[in-house]
Amino acid sequence: MEYDPPKVYAFSWHDSVLRFELTPDGDGCLLVFTYTMSDEGTWDDRPAVARTAPGWDACLDTLATHLDGAPAPRVDRAWILDRAERYVEAFGLGEGTTHPTPGGHLVRFERDLTQSPHEVWATLTEDTDPTIGQAPPLRATHGYLTPGPVTEANPGAALEYTWLDGDAPAGRVRFELRxxxxxxxxxxxxxxxxxxxxxxxxTALAAWQTHLELFFAALHGDVRCPWPTERTDHLERVYRARLATS
Structure with a gap:
């Protein structure tokens, strides 16, 4: 799309545009890299930032060490988790939304995960076999709701259960994996x-955001205990203020 050596190199990739621009900076130069995402599909939509940005961090870090004649940086699960969590926080990728429904409201979260549906399902269920009519796996719940029985269990695709207000069903919690x-x-x-x-x-938005932050870390081999109550309390205040003005 652009080719002006040694200043600019830009090309399309899938539905996006990648641009590298070099400008003089002392004895060296400044590289400005821009990745314009198309927001189409799961390749380049907003949730994909959590996967894409750390990948480009690794590429650019490797380029810098290569130019310096230094060993390539070590990129392991802990490194990837740290970078991904930074981007999730910076861009609000872990935040939930709330939507009106004919009978009330729906709270929704969407997360981009690098693991396969099989791996995500195994972590979510802790390699158990959820059964309709039975309690859901502990990792699919948290202490801010009372879970009821499982209503759907489709390995690698969907898990759904009721939640209770007192002893009465009040709504449903659903995990969809694709x-x-x-x-x-x-x-x-x-x-x-x-x-x-x-x-x-x-409260639900705060608890589920915390839950998914812990789940995201667990998928990268970092199981964090105990539950970070202060984090949930902070998020609840943020969501309550947001809902009050919506």
């Missing part, structure tokens, strides 16, 4: 609320 292009899993977690329990949405 293969994403070019790799990994797109995870969507939803929870429904009846209209009379709408005031619980801020």
């Amino acid at each position: 293969h994403q292009d070019p790799l990994g899993t797109r995870l969507v977690v939803t929870r429904t609320f009846p209209a009379h329990l709408a005031d619980r949405r801020a």
Whole structure:
């Protein structure tokens, strides 16, 4: 798309544009790399930043060490997790949304994961076999709701269960897993609320964001205990303020 050596090199990749620009800087130069994402599909949409940006960090770090004649940087699961979590926080990729429904509200989270649906399912269920009518796996729940029985268990694709208000069913929690292009899993977690329990949405948003942060780390081999209550409390205040102005 652009080729002006030794200043600019730009080309299309899938539906996106990659641009490398060099400008003099003292005895060296400054490289400005721009990746304009198309926001199409799971290859280049917003959630994919958590996967794509750390990959380019690794590429550019490797380029810098190669030019310096130094060993290539070590890129392991801990490095990838650290970089991905930084981007998730910076771009709000871990945040949930709330939507009106005919009977109340729906809370929704969408996360980009590099592991396969099989790996994500195994981690979510801790290699158990969820059964309709039985309690859901512990890793699919948290202490801010009372889970009811499983209503759907489709290995590698979907897990759904009811949640209770007192002893009565109040709504449903659903995990949907689908293969994403070019790799990994797109995870969507939803929870429904009846209209009379709408005031619980801020707590639910905070708890599920915390839950998915812990789950994301666990997928990279970092199992974190105990539950970070201060993080959830902070997020609840943020969501409550946001809902008050929406």
